[in-house]
Amino acid sequence: MDPLLEYLNALIYLGIAALIGVAMLLLGALLGPKRPGRTKLAAYESGNEPMGYAKRFPAHFYAVGMLFILFDVEVAFLWPYAVNAGKLGLAGFAAALLFTLVLLLGLFFEWRKGVMKWDR
Amino acid sequence: MRGPTTVEPVPGRTDELIINMGPQHPATHGVLKVVIGVEGERITRAVPHIGFLHRNHEKIEEARTYPQIITYTDRMDYVSGLQNELPFILAVEDLLGVEVPPRAKLIRTIFFELFRIASHLVWLGTGMLDLGAITPFLYTFRDREMILEITEKTAGARMLPNYFTFGGVRRDVHPDFFKDVAHFLDFFETRLPDYYALVLDSPVFQARAVGVGVLSRERAIARGASGPVIRASGVAYDVRKAEPYDAYPELEFEVPTRPEGDVFARFWVRFKEMEESVKIIRQALEKTPKTGPYKGKVPPRVKPKPGARYRAVEISRGHLGTYVVSDGSERPLRVKHRSPSFANLQLIPDLFVGARFADAIAILSSLDPVFGEVDR
Amino acid sequence: MLWQLFVTAVKALVLILALLFTFAYITWIMRRGLARFQVRLGPNRVGPAGLLQPIADAVKAIFKEDLTVARADRVLYWLAPLIAFTFALAAFAVIPVGPDGWVVANLDMGVLYVFAVSELAVYGIFLAGWASGSKYPLMGGLRSIAALVGYELALGMAILPVVLMAGSLNLQDIVAWQQTHGYFILWQFPAFLVYFVASLAEMSRTPFDFAEAEQELVAGFHTEYASMKFVSFYIAELLHWITGSALIATLFLGGWAAPFGLPQIPVLWLFLKWAIFIFLVLWIWASWFRTRYDQMIRFAWGVLLPAATVWFLITAYYVAKGGAL
Numbered sequence: 001m002d003p004l005l006e007y008l009n010a011l012i013y014l015g016i017a018a019l020i021g022v023a024m025l026l027l028g029a030l031l032g033p034k035r036p037g038r039t040k041l042a043a044y045e046s047g048n049e050p051m052g053y054a055k056r057f058p059a060h061f062y063a064v065g066m067l068f069i070l071f072d073v074e075v076a077f078l079w080p081y082a083v084n085a086g087k088l089g090l091a092g093f094a095a096a097l098l099f100t101l102v103l104l105l106g107l108f109f110e111w112r113k114g115v116m117k118w119d120r
Numbered sequence: 121m122r123g124p125t126t127v128e129p130v131p132g133r134t135d136e137l138i139i140n141m142g143p144q145h146p147a148t149h150g151v152l153k154v155v156i157g158v159e160g161e162r163i164t165r166a167v168p169h170i171g172f173l174h175r176n177h178e179k180i181e182e183a184r185t186y187p188q189i190i191t192y193t194d195r196m197d198y199v200s201g202l203q204n205e206l207p208f209i210l211a212v213e214d215l216l217g218v219e220v221p222p223r224a225k226l227i228r229t230i231f232f233e234l235f236r237i238a239s240h241l242v243w244l245g246t247g248m249l250d251l252g253a254i255t256p257f258l259y260t261f262r263d264r265e266m267i268l269e270i271t272e273k274t275a276g277a278r279m280l281p282n283y284f285t286f287g288g289v290r291r292d293v294h295p296d297f298f299k300d301v302a303h304f305l306d307f308f309e310t311r312l313p314d315y316y317a318l319v320l321d322s323p324v325f326q327a328r329a330v331g332v333g334v335l336s337r338e339r340a341i342a343r344g345a346s347g348p349v350i351r352a353s354g355v356a357y358d359v360r361k362a363e364p365y366d367a368y369p370e371l372e373f374e375v376p377t378r379p380e381g382d383v384f385a386r387f388w389v390r391f392k393e394m395e396e397s398v399k400i401i402r403q404a405l406e407k408t409p410k411t412g413p414y415k416g417k418v419p420p421r422v423k424p425k426p427g428a429r430y431r432a433v434e435i436s437r438g439h440l441g442t443y444v445v446s447d448g449s450e451r452p453l454r455v456k457h458r459s460p461s462f463a464n465l466q467l468i469p470d471l472f473v474g475a476r477f478a479d480a481i482a483i484l485s486s487l488d489p490v491f492g493e494v495d496r
Numbered sequence: 497m498l499w500q501l502f503v504t505a506v507k508a509l510v511l512i513l514a515l516l517f518t519f520a521y522i523t524w525i526m527r528r529g530l531a532r533f534q535v536r537l538g539p540n541r542v543g544p545a546g547l548l549q550p551i552a553d554a555v556k557a558i559f560k561e562d563l564t565v566a567r568a569d570r571v572l573y574w575l576a577p578l579i580a581f582t583f584a585l586a587a588f589a590v591i592p593v594g595p596d597g598w599v600v601a602n603l604d605m606g607v608l609y610v611f612a613v614s615e616l617a618v619y620g621i622f623l624a625g626w627a628s629g630s631k632y633p634l635m636g637g638l639r640s641i642a643a644l645v646g647y648e649l650a651l652g653m654a655i656l657p658v659v660l661m662a663g664s665l666n667l668q669d670i671v672a673w674q675q676t677h678g679y680f681i682l683w684q685f686p687a688f689l690v691y692f693v694a695s696l697a698e699m700s701r702t703p704f705d706f707a708e709a710e711q712e713l714v715a716g717f718h719t720e721y722a723s724m725k726f727v728s729f730y731i732a733e734l735l736h737w738i739t740g741s742a743l744i745a746t747l748f749l750g751g752w753a754a755p756f757g758l759p760q761i762p763v764l765w766l767f768l769k770w771a772i773f774i775f776l777v778l779w780i781w782a783s784w785f786r787t788r789y790d791q792m793i794r795f796a797w798g799v800l801l802p803a804a805t806v807w808f809l810i811t812a813y814y815v816a817k818g819g820a821l
Contacts, residue, residue: 010601013508017585021578028724032562041566043630044719047144068645082659085815093816252786258534324785478788
């Protein structure tokens with residue numbers, strides 16, 4: 001079969017999955033009773049009136065997020081190497097080694113910088 | 121010194137999230153409300169709010185006759201129900217000048233320690249649940265069930281038996297009592313190693329408990345902490361040793377203490393206490409005659425002579441004292457309970473601030489409050 | 497061409513329904529299994545041995561009131577369960593349950609696809625936490641994303657050695673390689689360990705279930721969800737468990753291929769291998785604590801990721817030397 005056709009298959013699968021998801025949500029929304037009330041629609045706050053603002057993240061999470069994106073993109077470069085490692089031989093390995101060491105160095109640097117220190 | 125009574129958001133400061141933890145929250149062991157400010161995962165402020173379970177015990181008790189009041193005392197620390205009856209009974213016995221037969225004292229001691237084990241088992245199960253382990257809860261409740269069945273056989277009720285009375289206990293023990301208790305002790309001793317393996321020896325538990333929520337010796341004394349909480353901070357204070365009551369003077373036991381004052385130490389102390397309780401019950405079982413008087417001579421109408429008396433006992437959570445003022449009538453003029461969880465809860469701001477949000481749960485469960493007794 | 501698409505659609509539908517059925521009975525296995533660990537019986541009232549319990553639960557969930565919290569961001573609030581559900585289902589599309597044709601999409605980069613969709617699934621959790629406009633879900637969502645992200649990396653790193661040796665990202669090829677050379681659990685035991693531990697986080701099971709650390713964060717990111725929206729998250733969560741176990745079985749235990757020269761029966765062998773991991777996870781769940789969340793993030797970045805990287809280099813050297821079999 002045409003390898004590209006397989007991606008179409010995956011897409012069809014995703015489409016059907018999403019359709020079933022939508023159907024499920026609609027089913028619940030249509031069949032359930034509708035008796036909303038002010039307290040019922042209030043956000044959960046352990047039985048108290050909701051207070052304050054609940055949309056703000058501590059800045060620390062951004063750091064972890066960025067760290068992840070950096071590493072994930074870098075690791076993505078290793079995938080094509082992994083498939084062809086046998087053909088690329090030791091020269092390829094040397095390149096991968098260098099790349100990975102730089103990666104680990106980066107991790108070490110971040111670690112020393114205290115990104116993983118959640119408590120200050 | 122009065123602490124802050126509430127936590128208001130600081131204007132213009134949005135990195136601090138103010139969270140109401142409780143009263144409708146799965147980990148507050150009933151109805152505690154703690155308003156906490158968190159920065160990321162760090163707790164910056166914490167103010168406990170109590171009173172959601174207030175039932176006006178002390179005032180109601182002024183309007184009841186002495187025997188009626190015993191029923192109310194049960195309902196303070198409902199997890200270790202029977203233990204709560206004792207300080208009131210001891211105080212009234214002193215005022216009445218009643219002599220308690222040695223056998224009655226031993227029976228009371230056996231039940232007292234059985235309820236300590238029962239209470240610690242509930243604490244262990246729910247404490248583990250708080251830390252995300254679901255299985256110990258079912259195990260400990262099964263074991264506790266055996267204690268409740270023993271109580272039921274003798275006293276007729278399970279959790280709040282209203283069994284102790286002035287001058288001894290209300291009725292003689294069930295014929296199976298000694299056999300049942302011995303059987304339970306044998307069984308429980310085979311369970312304890314499992315609990316050690318599941319909890320104290322678990323590296324995941326240690327990672328969560330060691331060095332968390334450290335309570336210094338000075339702070340513990342200053343806040344009036346008692347029970348396992350203060351003993352885990354290196355203070356060997358135990359009412360059973362300090363002001364012995366019932367059969368404790370004739371029994372040999374140790375008061376386990378640990379200097380660290382962290383969550384792990386508090387868990388460890390309670391584990392050791394269960395072991396000590398087993399020892400105490402074994403000794404008491406041997407000393408108790410199979411038959412004999414179970415109640416001293418008490419006048420049919422309980423009318424203590426005018427005066428006041430404060431007696432304390434060491435319940436599972438610490439120093440429970442009852443102050444009784446009598447004016448010579450059938451009803452006390454004033455009853456005041458000094459409850460251990462209430463005092464221990466004062467530690468919340470001390471222990472929470474600076475801790476992680478996830479640790480707050482571990483700290484709270486290591487304090488083991490019961491709100492029936494905090495709010496009364 | 498059209499015929500082929502039709503066949504795919506039928507296969508996809510069958511697979512999805514099978515997965516949803518598995519989900520329904522996983523809830524039964526989970527509850528009965530945990531009950532066994534905990535010396536109790538578990539649900540046993542609805543039907544023989546409680547077997548109809550999942551159906552009763554489904555009917556109940558459908559007829560529950562569907563709330564949209566007043567402070568919620570409506571679009572995202574509705575989108576989050578859909579994303580979580582769809583992408584939780586998505587990964588299974590590339591897992592072969594039998595020889596050629598027994599897979600919905602035999603992608604050449606199947607492994608990469610699995611990672612792509614499982615990273616997308618994190619959005620569901622994250623958006624749910626954010627869109628609810630409530631504090632506990634927000635904390636739950638943040639914790640999830642920070643933790644999952646770390647484990648996702650370790651997961652990727654742990655799978656690279658497998659890809660190195662098999663020389664392909666196609667899951668059918670990986671299964672075929674294991675048939676000729678032996679299972680990867682033998683070749684790649686360190687990678688397997690890292691992968692399994694990281695998978696536990698990916699499935700958000702004990703000891704890494706802090707996303708919904710019941711005792712601190714109530715129900716975590718789905719605190720504000722009710723009715724079928726909640727069920728979508730619940731399905732998604734258990735599907736991660738189902739798919740994750742199937743993926744480990746495929747990557748490290750030879751997938752659908754029969755062991756010891758036994759007759760090849762599609763579905764059966766994968767199912768049996770899958771059941772091992774389902775049980776393993778349940779066992780860990782019944783006997784362990786939840787670790788603290790910052791400890792686990794440190795563990796992911798500080799232990800799992802470097803360990804997986806070093807093992808990757810070792811394997812890469814072996815393969816580059818021409819040890820490639």
